[in-house]
Amino acid sequence: MIPFNKPYLTGKEAHYIYQAVFTGKISGNGVFTKKCHSFFEQHYGFNKCLLTTSCTDALEMAAILIDTQPGDEIIMPSYTFVSTANAFVLRGAKIIFCDSMENHPNIDAEKIEALITPKTKAIVPVHYAGFACDMDKIMGMAEKYNLFVVEDAAQAVDNYYIGKDGTKRALGSIGHLGAFSFHETKNIISGEGGMLVVNDRQFEQRAEIIWEKGTNRSAFFRGETDKYGWVDVGSSFLPSEVIAAFLWAQLENLEDIQKKRIKIWQTYYERLKDFAVANEIALPVKPHYSTNNAHMFYLVCKDVEQRSKLIAYLKSKDILSVFHYLSLHSSPYYKNKHDGRSLSQSDRYTDTLVRLPFYYELTDTDMQTIINEIKQSLA
Amino acid sequence: MIPFNKPYLTGKEAHYIYQAVFTGKISGNGVFTKKCHSFFEQHYGFNKCLLTTSCTDALEMAAILIDTQPGDEIIMPSYTFVSTANAFVLRGAKIIFCDSMENHPNIDAEKIEALITPKTKAIVPVHYAGFACDMDKIMGMAEKYNLFVVEDAAQAVDNYYIGKDGTKRALGSIGHLGAFSFHETKNIISGEGGMLVVNDRQFEQRAEIIWEKGTNRSAFFRGETDKYGWVDVGSSFLPSEVIAAFLWAQLENLEDIQKKRIKIWQTYYERLKDFAVANEIALPVKPHYSTNNAHMFYLVCKDVEQRSKLIAYLKSKDILSVFHYLSLHSSPYYKNKHDGRSLSQSDRYTDTLVRLPFYYELTDTDMQTIINEIKQSLA
Numbered sequence A, B: 001m002i003p004f005n006k007p008y009l010t011g012k013e014a015h016y017i018y019q020a021v022f023t024g025k026i027s028g029n030g031v032f033t034k035k036c037h038s039f040f041e042q043h044y045g046f047n048k049c050l051l052t053t054s055c056t057d058a059l060e061m062a063a064i065l066i067d068t069q070p071g072d073e074i075i076m077p078s079y080t081f082v083s084t085a086n087a088f089v090l091r092g093a094k095i096i097f098c099d100s101m102e103n104h105p106n107i108d109a110e111k112i113e114a115l116i117t118p119k120t121k122a123i124v125p126v127h128y129a130g131f132a133c134d135m136d137k138i139m140g141m142a143e144k145y146n147l148f149v150v151e152d153a154a155q156a157v158d159n160y161y162i163g164k165d166g167t168k169r170a171l172g173s174i175g176h177l178g179a180f181s182f183h184e185t186k187n188i189i190s191g192e193g194g195m196l197v198v199n200d201r202q203f204e205q206r207a208e209i210i211w212e213k214g215t216n217r218s219a220f221f222r223g224e225t226d227k228y229g230w231v232d233v234g235s236s237f238l239p240s241e242v243i244a245a246f247l248w249a250q251l252e253n254l255e256d257i258q259k260k261r262i263k264i265w266q267t268y269y270e271r272l273k274d275f276a277v278a279n280e281i282a283l284p285v286k287p288h289y290s291t292n293n294a295h296m297f298y299l300v301c302k303d304v305e306q307r308s309k310l311i312a313y314l315k316s317k318d319i320l321s322v323f324h325y326l327s328l329h330s331s332p333y334y335k336n337k338h339d340g341r342s343l344s345q346s347d348r349y350t351d352t353l354v355r356l357p358f359y360y361e362l363t364d365t366d367m368q369t370i371i372n373e374i375k376q377s378l379a
Helices: A013-022 A031-044 A055-065 A082-089 A135-145 A201-211 A217-221 A241-252 A254-278 A304-316 A344-352 A364-378 B013-022 B031-044 B055-065 B082-089 B135-145 B201-211 B217-221 B241-252 B254-279 B304-316 B344-352 B364-378
Strands: A048-052 A073-077 A094-098 A120-123 A148-152 A160-162 A168-170 A177-181 A194-198 A298-300 A353-355 B048-052 B073-077 B094-098 B120-123 B148-152 B160-162 B168-170 B177-181 B194-198 B298-300 B353-355
Touching: A013 A031, A013 A241, A013 B013, A031 A048, A031 A194, A031 A241, A048 A055, A048 A201, A048 A241, A055 A082, A055 A148, A055 A177, A055 A194, A055 A201, A073 A082, A082 A094, A120 A135, A135 A148, A194 A201, A201 A217, A241 A254, A241 B241, A254 A364, A298 A344, A304 A344, A304 A353, A304 A364, A344 A353, B013 B031, B013 B241, B031 B048, B031 B194, B031 B241, B048 B055, B048 B201, B048 B241, B055 B082, B055 B148, B055 B177, B055 B194, B055 B201, B073 B082, B082 B094, B120 B135, B135 B148, B194 B201, B201 B217, B241 B254, B254 B364, B298 B344, B304 B344, B304 B353, B304 B364, B344 B353
Parallel strands: A073 A094, A073 A120, A120 A148, A148 A177, B073 B094, B073 B120, B120 B148, B148 B177
Antiparallel strands: A048 A194, A160 A168, A177 A194, A298 A353, B048 B194, B160 B168, B177 B194, B298 B353
């Protein structure tokens, strides 16, 4: 059996968890949490990082920070995970879904401007498969209309946007706020887990308060205030040190993990590209303004029947491949709230995209088996 | 140095974390999560359990489940943690704070009825120090006025309410919903962590959906529905299997942990009771309708000066004691939203309650040192 995903242990996770316990502190915001924050801040130029229990929670923090109010409109792709939308729906927002690009599941930046109204509060680009959205265009529009940009960088750890002048900026560092995931299917994992990146300094202080259950605990322990109490809304967004210790072991091996994943991605790509062209199957497209963090490898089939057949065939050969998002605008929860616009690219990816097994320990032999069976099924 | 708290490792935490990783699943709702759910359900007669990333998150789930709307009134003690209130404030509720009892920090059930209005939606009793609130009275009032009861059982694991007929019911199993904490300061820990108990069956199905980010994923994987998608609001309330594996190691040792903690509690009590009477210091009072889970040991000083002096004195002797909640009704965030009623008992506990060091590995020698120094300071 070749699974779809297999969490990778670097070997030091348990060691660091023990270390955390021996310091006497395994609740949140301890030594390992701070080590992770510093790593991300220094490595990627993130202004301020806060680990969270999930990317969902990071997005919820973002929704609170930009002061999302009932009736506010938030523009995001329909082809995304439910949490991208739920975080803002929980604050009463209306979600304005935008279509994906024809050659990429990412939000079609050309179509955003037509959706902006006086009620629009934010744009939430999702970097699908880790590939950058067209951030210059999106940030330009945000500036023009005075909107916030929250990057859903759930899949985009260690990836970069390449500007017109060739400079690279880490994904998650460009919008006013950014959200990452360390769910077990991601490149760097802690089971469940996430992180909010606060790039706009106006949100720094409040982010810390909301993170600490609406209290000024952090400022109090830094001696910046003489009273510690309830000063704002908030939640328990911070993860246990057990989670941060686990994550730290992963971060120490980031380079090795990424090297391995990029090799896997390239192997899939090289061995499938000619076959894909010949059989009208699409492979992932790396936009010219994006680097590749090798988060996932997918195929876009001709239609839903071909995809169903492929998934079933691979399953019969003990290979687990999976389809991905279902367009949120036509979900049971949102279809009556959606404005009725057709989002044909989003629906197409819903029907035709299939993700192949992708994990650190995937062997070349297994990959060749997968590729052979794909060719067997689709040729 | 005698710390205030020291997380206790049973020894098998890392072993189970490794096991979780080897199953290939460390995101939420895996084998260990299910083991923890079953343990609690069988051991305490809880109808349905769902692990959460914190007690805060369990309370937020409860606030969503009872359909808290802007303007709804929620009655709870002012002497509690911010999360008890924040969970409902995030849904737009107004908090109606109730005073504590004269002889106990728990909500004064005699004072609740006068606070009930047509807008009241729920009562949230908090079992302070693990001791039961007057649940017969509270449930009776809830029935009379058609209100929900959400038990904040953050500190109340393994404790029981004793009914008039002598029957014991586990705290957390009595209200429509119950919330537990496994924060590192609790009897049973996972660093950060919590659990929602769903006793009222009307909430069962929706609780599972909200827990799984507003999707019907769980029902889908049980084969109860043929489509899996976005069906409701929700969040990522479920913790990593890393956390559940850690918690499982603790649960296996629940009996041993509780035995040890009860011994510590009784030692403090026996060695301080005469001194307390002679010096007008109050010790914890176990209500006649409650058992004791030995969550914490506290003293109630005569006034804030005496308490400050005591904490400072103990600190000078390398003993860390801490004060506890600050009345929420007079917090910076809520003082202008509160209706102005004086809550004198809550304010008194704010000023005078001090928690003594309390953890599994606290030795008899250390306890005797603490007791001697307390006598030195207060006599």
